[in-house]
Amino acid sequence: MKKFSSSVSFAILGLLLLGCTRSNSYNWAGYIKDSDNGNWRTVYGSFTQPSANPIGAPAVCRQTAEVSWVGLGGDATYDAYHNLAQIGTALTATGEPGQPIESQDLYAWYAVITPDDHDDFHSIAGLTVTGDDTISVGVHYEDIEHTPDPEVIMSIAVNGVSNPAVHVPRGWPGVDGHTAEWIDEAPKITSSGYQKRPNDYAYLTNFDHVSWSDANARDGTGIGTPVPLNAGDYRDVSMWYDIGSRPTPPPLALPDGPSSATSFTNRWTHC
Numbered sequence: 001m002k003k004f005s006s007s008v009s010f011a012i013l014g015l016l017l018l019g020c021t022r023s024n025s026y027n028w029a030g031y032i033k034d035s036d037n038g039n040w041r042t043v044y045g046s047f048t049q050p051s052a053n054p055i056g057a058p059a060v061c062r063q064t065a066e067v068s069w070v071g072l073g074g075d076a077t078y079d080a081y082h083n084l085a086q087i088g089t090a091l092t093a094t095g096e097p098g099q100p101i102e103s104q105d106l107y108a109w110y111a112v113i114t115p116d117d118h119d120d121f122h123s124i125a126g127l128t129v130t131g132d133d134t135i136s137v138g139v140h141y142e143d144i145e146h147t148p149d150p151e152v153i154m155s156i157a158v159n160g161v162s163n164p165a166v167h168v169p170r171g172w173p174g175v176d177g178h179t180a181e182w183i184d185e186a187p188k189i190t191s192s193g194y195q196k197r198p199n200d201y202a203y204l205t206n207f208d209h210v211s212w213s214d215a216n217a218r219d220g221t222g223i224g225t226p227v228p229l230n231a232g233d234y235r236d237v238s239m240w241y242d243i244g245s246r247p248t249p250p251p252l253a254l255p256d257g258p259s260s261a262t263s264f265t266n267r268w269t270h271c
Contacts, residue, residue: 026201029239029253029266030183031229032075033217042218043070043180044138044155045262050184050207051131052093052104053268061271063195065092065202067109067185068210070137073176074113083176084113085168087137087154089129090187093205104205106130110154110166124156124163133158136214141175180217182229184210184253184266186239198242203271204252210266228261241270 023032033040047068069088087110095101108124129135136157152168152175186204189196197203216226238254256265 023235023237024240024251025237026199026242027186027188027239028181028183028237029185029251030181030212030237030255031215031258031264032235032237033180033227033229034233034235035178035180035219036233038177039219040072040177040180040217041142041175041220042138042140043072043182043216044136045070045182045215046134046136046213047182048211049089049106049129049131049133049135050091050205050210051106052091052095052101053206053208061195061203062096063092063094063203064205064271065090065187065189066205066207067091067187068135069181069183069185070139071181071183072139072141073179074181075176075179084111085139085141085152085154085175086111086113086181087139087156087166089135091205091207108156108158108163110156112152112168120168122166124166127156127158127163129158134160136160139175141177177219182212182215182264183237184239186252204239204268206271207268209268211263212265213263215262215264229264230258230261 050066050068067088067090069086071084071086074084074086090107090109091104093101093104106129108127108129109122110124111121138155140153142151142153154166154168156163184207186202188200189202190200195203215229218226236255239252241252250269252270253266253268256267258264
């Protein structure tokens with residue numbers, strides 16, 4: 001249970017897939033790059049921080065949440081190999097249906113998650129995030145073949161101003177390098193008395209769109225040539241409310257096709 005504010009607690013989870021070709025998910029929207037040999041060591045990207053869109057417009061749902069992040073691992077497609085390290089921002093909003101948005105809160109955070117869904121979550125104190133900020137985030141896993149005791153190093157910058165790097169304590173089980181991700185997510189709500197979708201997922205904040213850029217991954221020691229999002233094996237992921245025998249339309253959020261080698265846009269469609 002992880003606290004983002006005095007009234008909302010939620011967990012950041014790995015990908016829960018509903019399909020294969022265009023991957024469908026309860027909780028993720030964005031892009032995944034695959035590495036069959038599990039060799040991704042670095043992922044980074046930038047996005048324009050969303051806000052509840054717009055302040056003063058009717059709230060479709062009463063209580064909503066959204067998180068934007070980059071990460072390594074977390075895709076259960078690779079069986080047990082889905083330790084996940086991620087860093088990004090969170091947005092929560094409240095408002096009665098048909099009434100103006102009452103409030104919104106923005107936070108920066110990082111987390112590491114093991115296959116048993118044990119998550120070690122940390123908010124990043126002293127870092128102010130506001131709508132339309134340019135957020136640059138990265139995760140780097142030191143190469144275990146070249147470092148006896150590897151560690152995970154995460155970074156975040158707001159409008160070009162870097163926050164001190166986050167060093168995940170050594171001894172954590174490590175990162176699954178099978179996937180690198182650029183994701184907007186509806187987290188799982190762990191607070192009681194909070195409006196939730198089936199299976200305790202948050203209603204998705206109306207963020208309109210999130211523009212992603214500089215989406216690259218690196219393999220090996222992380223000092224090699226960056227591999228753009230649209231090079232090699234990659235998958236787009238759409239978020240759906242519920243499935244039954246098939247996803248229930250419309251999707252809650254889905255990505256446009258890459259607009260360049262390293263850029264794409266996630267678009268909100270429904271809470």
